[in-house]
Amino acid sequence: MGRARPLLESALAILVGLIAGGLLMLPFRYDPLRAYQALFQGAFGTTHDILETLAFATPLMLTALTFAVGVRAGLFNIGAEGQMYVGAISAVFAASLLPLPPGIHIAVATLAGMIGGALWSLVPALLKIWRGVHEVISTIMFNWIAFHLVTYLAIYYLAEPGRAERTRPALPTARYPVLAEGSTLTAVIFVAVLFCLAVYFFLWGTRFGYELRLVGENPEAARYAGVRIGQALLRSFLIGGLAAGLAGASQIIGRPPAWSLYATLGNVVTLGFDGIGVALVGRNHPLGGILAAILFGALQHGGRFMEYHAGVVSELVRAVNGLIVITLSIPELWAMLRRRLAR
């Protein structure tokens, strides 16, 4: 019984969220059924739409993983945003400046992004482990430091000559292949899904994953079991950093048409924070995160069609989406709260 329950709860939450969103539309005299039909059609109606939905989902499943693997270790790591910026700029550097043969170049640029993200998570991790600095404080500060640092690098060192509004684009050798003509979905989604699967296997299939989860469930039992708590926390931060870094890189070397970072960071900004919501909807599970990310992608891509076809103004579309997301997060938020109170 225990395993299916989160799925059931989330399914119920989707239903409640849709109804709540529909109620919100009523006073403005929109037809919720038509709006939702447009949303669904828009998100999944054609192969092209499905691919776009998945393109939106790709970075989100990764930043959700950052948050989820933190929660599994008892952390509230909200540093995905900053780690994702650093991952993106690292990928820009490797993809646009290093002349490497095809194949190897993609791998190097991907790894550069991941390592950049992981390095950015290292300082908050060590502050937590050595000095007990709460990760919410340190990661928020590091998000801002990353924002300004990456903006600076993008404008002063990596800007495309003559087009200062963005960085140099990734060289063709560093670009993930587009999966269908005219689509913005690239093969980077396979890397993202593979990474989620790997983390899932790590958490439930290895000793260190077991220890990481034990630290999150009951730190004193972890100590009793001989777990080195600092090491477990470090692993959680670093895995989260790798995931966020990959999310950032995926928007540079795996997302047409830009293949570069905008100087405003406009093509990546909030992907890290959105991941928190995705993680909650996905019950802080690496595989649940994939499903939740697709749902978020559908809301983002399909939401546009609510505007075209059902005439719903875009502000209200966003309000309805927000309401659905909040409703969906409630089961996991509630579970997290209960565990905290139970201590």
Add this chain to the structure above:
Amino acid sequence: MEPFIEMRGIHKVYPDGTVALRGVDFRLYRGEIVGLLGENGAGKTTLMKILSGLLPPTQGEIRLEGRSVRFRNPSDALRAGIGMVHQIFTLVPPYTALENILLGQEGSALWLRKEQARPRVERLLEEVGLSIPLDVPVELLPIGVQQRVEILKVLYRGTRVLILDEPTSALTPLEVDELFKFMRRLKEDGRSIVFITHKLREVLEICDRIVVLRNGLVTGEVQADKATPELLAERMVGHAVVPRVSRSPRPPGEPILVVRDLEVMGDLGVPAVRGVSFEVRAGEIFGIAGVEGNGQSELAQALGGLRPIRRGEILLDGKPLPPLAPIEAYRQGISHIPEDRLRFGLALHFDVAENSILSRQWEALFLRGWGRLDWPRILAFAAELVQRFQVLTPGVRATARHLSGGNQQKLVVGRELSKEPRLILAVHPTRGLDVASTAYIRELLIRMRDQGKAVLLISADLDEILELSDRIAVMYEGKFLGVGPAEAFSRTEIGMLMGGILPQEQR
């Protein structure tokens, strides 16, 4: 004279079914100090929590100056002049004494009231003859002073009845003297004090009257000048004869665990274990009795590698045990049944299989290459454990939270005994369990002993110690007050040792 407070026929049943009080009558007169004496779980604290409004009684009546009253919360009781100082301090560490005293009072913002209230607090200090620094964060003050802040916090509300729950447990002897001086002064002012304790000497020294509780009932009520340690100890521990569990007679083997001159710090920054030496031999159960909070937890944690040691050494099979290395302790053959299964022994949201390898997750037995968990083997092991130790569970994939307390404990005990240990460290192994589980776990410990293992049993349950142990030590204020074969002690003697009275004083 009419009592100031009278509690009549107080019963208390906790929601989980535990019966804490079974019809207690208690009176308190103006200007007296009453000692409330008893073992762990006797009901002392529960009775006083009811008087101070923290818990509602299941049945029974409280009368204040002859009038029946009902306290719905501690504020009601405080308004009636009754305040309790708990064992665990409730101060906000970075706040000053003045801020802590004012905290929780109704009125405007704390920083606005602070200076208005200062003269009143200073007057109170003078009145009760205390001096404490008002403007220093309390976390920087010694424990004894923190406790005074805690008491002042209650007195500031105009308290006429002060309840002190084990106030001397963390204090140095000098601080205890000062506390007693202060208590006498309050008494001269006409205030009444209830002094909850298990320490016989202290209760005889400071109290006018002593009420002994045992198992939720009053078993004795005497004027302090007519009381003797023997009488009190006997009332405290009863004189039931515990049937000793049948066991194969065997001479104890070589020493497995040797502890020399061990000193361990407690959480409050004072030594909790103060120079303890003992050995546990193969094929014996060595029982450490004592009222909780006398250093047993810290001793067990030091042995299990969970707490640093300050001095002394621990040898297992002649090899020193490295400090703070639980896995090393397990590897050398220690099995640790921890004192609190929910705090240390289990992860409630993990399933039975995951819990069955908790503290064994590093063993090669459960791993494949690259640190992967060998799930088929873990599941088989868990299934075997569940069967062998009679753990009632829907399956090895059921969450530990869904098991009853007894079955959770059987899972922990089974896991620990399955390690093929040299030494079993069992701390309160049957606490809170039903009769059947208790009997089963005790039987397992005896079986281990009969197989020639060394068993170190730490328990606050005197019956358990008497039933199982081959040799007994009584721990009091971090030291052993008497070590010897189980037959050498009478129940009353152990009771007196638990209350801090040494054998030579007993004569």
